[in-house]
Amino acid sequence: MSMTDTLIETPADVQQMNMIQAINSAMDVMMDRDPTVVVMGEDVGFFGGVFRATAGLQAKHGKNRVFDTPITECGIIGVAVGMGAYGLRPVPEIQFADYIYPALDQLVSEAARLRYRSAGEFIAPMTVRSPFGGGIFGGQTHSQSPEGIFTHCSGIKTVIPSTPYDAKGLLIAAIEDNDPTIFFEPKRIYNGPFDGHYDTPAKSWAGHADAQVPAGYYRIPLGKARIAREGQALTILCYGTMVHVVENTVAAHGVDAEIIDLRSLVPLDIDTIEESVRKTGRCLIVHEATRTSGFGAELLAQVQERCFYHLEAPIERVTGFDTPYPHSLEWAYFPGPVRIREAINKIMKD
Amino acid sequence: MSDPIGSGVTEGQAGRNLPPLRLHVPEPPARPGESADFTHFDIPAADAAPRPDETAQPGDMRDLAYGLVRVLDEDGAAVGAWNPKLPPETHLRMLRYMALTRAFDARMFRAQRQGKTSFYMKSTGEEAVSIGAALALARDDMCFPSYRQQGILLARDWPLVDMMNQIYSNTGDRLKGRQLPIMYSAREAGFFSISGNLTTQYPQAVGWAMASAARGDTRIAATWCGEGSTAEGDFHSACTFASVYRAPVIMNVVNNQWAISSFSGFAGAEATTFAARAVGYGIAGLRVDGNDILAVYAATRWAADRARANGGPTLIEHFTYRVEGHSTSDDPTAYRSAEESSLWPLGDPIARLKAHCITLGIWDEDRHAAMDKELAELVRDAAREAEKNGILGHGLHHPMESMFEDVFEEMPWHLKEQQQQMLDEWKAAGL
Numbered sequence: 198m199s200m201t202d203t204l205i206e207t208p209a210d211v212q213q214m215n216m217i218q219a220i221n222s223a224m225d226v227m228m229d230r231d232p233t234v235v236v237m238g239e240d241v242g243f244f245g246g247v248f249r250a251t252a253g254l255q256a257k258h259g260k261n262r263v264f265d266t267p268i269t270e271c272g273i274i275g276v277a278v279g280m281g282a283y284g285l286r287p288v289p290e291i292q293f294a295d296y297i298y299p300a301l302d303q304l305v306s307e308a309a310r311l312r313y314r315s316a317g318e319f320i321a322p323m324t325v326r327s328p329f330g331g332g333i334f335g336g337q338t339h340s341q342s343p344e345g346i347f348t349h350c351s352g353i354k355t356v357i358p359s360t361p362y363d364a365k366g367l368l369i370a371a372i373e374d375n376d377p378t379i380f381f382e383p384k385r386i387y388n389g390p391f392d393g394h395y396d397t398p399a400k401s402w403a404g405h406a407d408a409q410v411p412a413g414y415y416r417i418p419l420g421k422a423r424i425a426r427e428g429q430a431l432t433i434l435c436y437g438t439m440v441h442v443v444e445n446t447v448a449a450h451g452v453d454a455e456i457i458d459l460r461s462l463v464p465l466d467i468d469t470i471e472e473s474v475r476k477t478g479r480c481l482i483v484h485e486a487t488r489t490s491g492f493g494a495e496l497l498a499q500v501q502e503r504c505f506y507h508l509e510a511p512i513e514r515v516t517g518f519d520t521p522y523p524h525s526l527e528w529a530y531f532p533g534p535v536r537i538r539e540a541i542n543k544i545m546k547d
Numbered sequence: 548m549s550d551p552i553g554s555g556v557t558e559g560q561a562g563r564n565l566p567p568l569r570l571h572v573p574e575p576p577a578r579p580g581e582s583a584d585f586t587h588f589d590i591p592a593a594d595a596a597p598r599p600d601e602t603a604q605p606g607d608m609r610d611l612a613y614g615l616v617r618v619l620d621e622d623g624a625a626v627g628a629w630n631p632k633l634p635p636e637t638h639l640r641m642l643r644y645m646a647l648t649r650a651f652d653a654r655m656f657r658a659q660r661q662g663k664t665s666f667y668m669k670s671t672g673e674e675a676v677s678i679g680a681a682l683a684l685a686r687d688d689m690c691f692p693s694y695r696q697q698g699i700l701l702a703r704d705w706p707l708v709d710m711m712n713q714i715y716s717n718t719g720d721r722l723k724g725r726q727l728p729i730m731y732s733a734r735e736a737g738f739f740s741i742s743g744n745l746t747t748q749y750p751q752a753v754g755w756a757m758a759s760a761a762r763g764d765t766r767i768a769a770t771w772c773g774e775g776s777t778a779e780g781d782f783h784s785a786c787t788f789a790s791v792y793r794a795p796v797i798m799n800v801v802n803n804q805w806a807i808s809s810f811s812g813f814a815g816a817e818a819t820t821f822a823a824r825a826v827g828y829g830i831a832g833l834r835v836d837g838n839d840i841l842a843v844y845a846a847t848r849w850a851a852d853r854a855r856a857n858g859g860p861t862l863i864e865h866f867t868y869r870v871e872g873h874s875t876s877d878d879p880t881a882y883r884s885a886e887e888s889s890l891w892p893l894g895d896p897i898a899r900l901k902a903h904c905i906t907l908g909i910w911d912e913d914r915h916a917a918m919d920k921e922l923a924e925l926v927r928d929a930a931r932e933a934e935k936n937g938i939l940g941h942g943l944h945h946p947m948e949s950m951f952e953d954v955f956e957e958m959p960w961h962l963k964e965q966q967q968q969m970l971d972e973w974k975a976a977g978l
């Protein structure tokens with residue numbers, strides 16, 4: 198597979214969109230194409246979601262297909278399993294990833310295993326959208342990155358976009374996918390890419406190449422990484438907000454890094470990773486989630502197993518610290534440019 | 548297809564020409580631009596609700612879960628069986644604490660708008676729920692609040708500056724800047740650490756109460772959640788435990804009719820009351836006029852006496868109205884009628900108690916205005932004091948290495964390593 202795998206059915210007009218608009222457009226396009234797609238969650242109906250990601254969808258597609266739910270995450274996902282069993286394709290929203298835990302039983306024990314335990318008789322073709330990650334002074338209950346919990350349990354896909362273009366194409370692919378998918382939306386970059394410097398004015402997506410989004414249908418296959426920057430000196434594996442922080446840090450540093458935006462953690466594009474690390478011989482892994490048993494540990498193991506004889510330096514990880522996300526010390530916690538630069542220097546030392 | 552094995556299972560529906568099923572999705576009575584209408588809301592007379600003995604069987608008092616416990620009538624008189632007949636000074640304390648809560652909210656909301664902190668949540672219109680309960684409970688009863696019961700801390704005379712330090716996440720913050728503003732914790736005030744995750748405090752309160760009972764203590768627990776939050780599984784787990792173990796706990800549902808943009812119909816209010824949840828669990832249930840502080844006080848007192856007499860739990864629904872937005876992050880005119888709050892027929896809790904006090908001859912407009920002025924100055928001075936310890940994002944915060952403390956009682960090697968790494972890196976970067 199190559200980067201031209203992106204399927205564009207109709208080269209419809211391209212529009213400037215931020216990530217929220219792109220996500221909204223993905224749901225809208227899918228609801229137009231497929232009458233079984235339904236959108237539900239806390240405040241997603243009339244109001245259009247606390248981040249406005251579902252704005253206008255209820256007015257257009259009706260209350261039978263876009264509706265508010267009671268505040269029970271376990272209920273939302275349980276109901277989505279039942280709707281999937283009927284034959285619908287639910288797209289539930291969990292208002293913040295930090296509030297997904299009450300739904301864990303329905304996700305981990307039910308949605309993720311339904312196909313397996315019924316030998317394919319029943320499936321759970323749901324896409325669970327949820328804003329995740331920090332950088333908005335949200336404190337410990339509006340900042341977490343729990344992707345590692347889901348990548349650890351078999352039967353569930355985990356997808357994380359880093360641009361409006363990818364967000365739409367990946368969300369469409371996730372909705373079309375017959376397996377349950379967690380679609381974590383990096384809320385810090387909803388409105389613009391974030392370079393890691395919290396004390397400089399926020400940027401918007403306006404004028405950004407990856408904010409040029411086709412208005413119609415296209416999809417980006419799940420399990421295909423994107424090379425955000427080609428380079429020879431080292432490979433940096435990252436996803437979500439951290440792609441932008443890494444890009445900016447690399448540009449400031451001057452190192453010729455190859456930056457791989459994983460886009461999907463499960464399934465993982467291991468070929469692209471392997472090829473890159475074999476080429477560069479060095480590897481840095483960056484994520485915002487806590488370190489211990491984080492997805493970086495899996496990436497590190499994979500690279501070590503597959504590329505050991507090509508490595509010229511130990512693999513490094515820059516991650517969130519193993520503490521809850523602190524409110525006032527958010528920017529000391531956030532694995533920003535300082536820490537990424539230090540790690541690059543360490544890997545490139547000899 | 549007919550049933551081949553005669554198991555009595557219904558035949559398939561195909562070809563039977565049945566009417567199509569319909570999905571009911573609730574819709575609030577009024578949206579933006581529409582006029583609010585509360586005429587469907589039938590307010591029982593202020594003296595209508597009977598007051599059973601504290602030892603009543605839940606099955607003998609079910610009507611109270613569907614009615615409305617009230618004390619203050621339309622003329623500002625205290626009437627009926629629930630009238631707690633409090634002394635004048637208690638009325639004035641109630642009035643002062645409610646006004647203090649409102650003044651505090653006004654100041655801190657403004658501080659957020661001025662960029663001094665990240666977030667704030669007001670309790671405007673709901674002050675009676677916290678203050679009435681706090682004054683009816685004993686000072687050492689344990690409270691497990693949601694994020695909208697700041698009034699409990701104020702009524703327990705917790706220092707304003709301490710609360711503001713938490714809101715500013717500054718060097719004076721006893722929670723070391725770790726929590727989102729208003730997620731207080733004050734053990735000495737019998738105020739449990741607030742969680743951002745809805746309704747988690749409900750079973751915790753029941754557990755505290757069970758422990759108190761198991762140890763032969765005399766203290767009881769009380770907890771609060773919003774009506775929207777009653778949908779969470781934790782609410783129902785709590786009710787089951789409370790019922791099974793007859794836990795000495797008061798479970799308060801603050802029905803302010805809105806959960807961010809979702810009206811109470813999405814928590815089941817079209818079908819029944821929130822107090823009626825108690826009926827199914829075999830718990831005593833009271834539905835109370837939450838804007839009538841005397842009714843809140845009386846109901847809480849009844850439930851507390853019941854719990855102390857080993858009569859078990861009580862679920863109290865406080866019927867009120869969320870006058871302001873959900874928090875500093877939303878604009879309610881985007882999803883509800885702008886008229887609603889002014890038309891809410893149960894009025895404003897401060898105005899109602901004030902009218903009652905004036906009727907009693909213990910209060911007047913001038914004294915009220917003077918009190919409001921004094922309280923505004925009090926919170927202003929407290930805010931100035933707190934701001935000396937810093938405001939969010941302006942350098943004055945707990946030291947960076949404190950981030951690693953309290954994850955565990957003793958810091959394991961990996962956290963020590965991460966702590967050192969952070970300090971080294973920031974030093975190397977010249978920060």
Ligand SMILES: Cc1ncc(C[n+]2csc(CCOP(=O)(O)OP(=O)(O)O)c2C)c(N)n1
Nearest residue numbers: 296695743744745773774775776805806807
């Ligand atoms: C488990 C969980 N899910 C969702 C949220 C997001 N959220 C915060 S407040 C709120 C509405 C709660 O409404 P209600 O219980 O009526 O309380 P009120 O705000 O009216 O006091 C929601 C959905 C959360 N904090 N925790």
Ligand SMILES: [Mg+2]
Nearest residue numbers: 773774805806
């Ligand atoms: Mg509410």
